Amino acid sequence: RKEVEQDPGPFNVPEGATVAFNCTYSNSASQSFFWYRQDCRKEPKLLMSVYSSGNEDGRFTAQLNRASQYISLLIRDSKLSDSATYLCVVTANAGKSTFGDGTTLTVKP
């Protein structure tokens, strides 16, 4: 079993749709959680940190359930520019991060 597992995707949605990505992790000692976005042929960029209380940044909402070891990302009112691969990242001790395989989102007009 992989340490971090994501929805395999790909997700193809129309503009304006709401889409949700799920991620589970196996290391119960994990300390920090993030969603990264990676555009084609570019490096990953931090989208948002994920807090136990849940957090929202504009159209993006991230939630963490430590008991279930589950992380989610919700994107509302999808834009064409949201098309990218979304990586779930879990960080344990000493700052070592484990990346999920990513979920590819394509938003179509």
Place this chain on the structure above:
Amino acid sequence: SAVISQKPSRDICQRGTSLTIQCQVDSQVTMMFWYRQQPGQSLTLIATANQGSEATYESGFVIDKFPISRPNLTFSTLTVSNMSPEDSSIYLCSVLTSGAYNEQFFGPGTRLTVL
């Protein structure tokens, strides 16, 4: 945040040769890492670059193949030694910033093709 630059941005190399990739950060950071991203795959941690001591390698990666230097808190190099086509990949330098929630930033990557 941290601004990270890498050199070279890309290279095409012959089998059996070695390539050294440089990573420069615009501020002092405690933790620097080197990752590899093979085509169509996610990122895999190669090693943690430790300032003033030997790097800490992940399972499947060894110092003879991927020697790493970290002479100070803003700079690191990764060498891909005795390259084979299987080493064709994107190599990314990454740093972890300190704070309430440690955030990780990545360099633009070095796209390596081994013929």
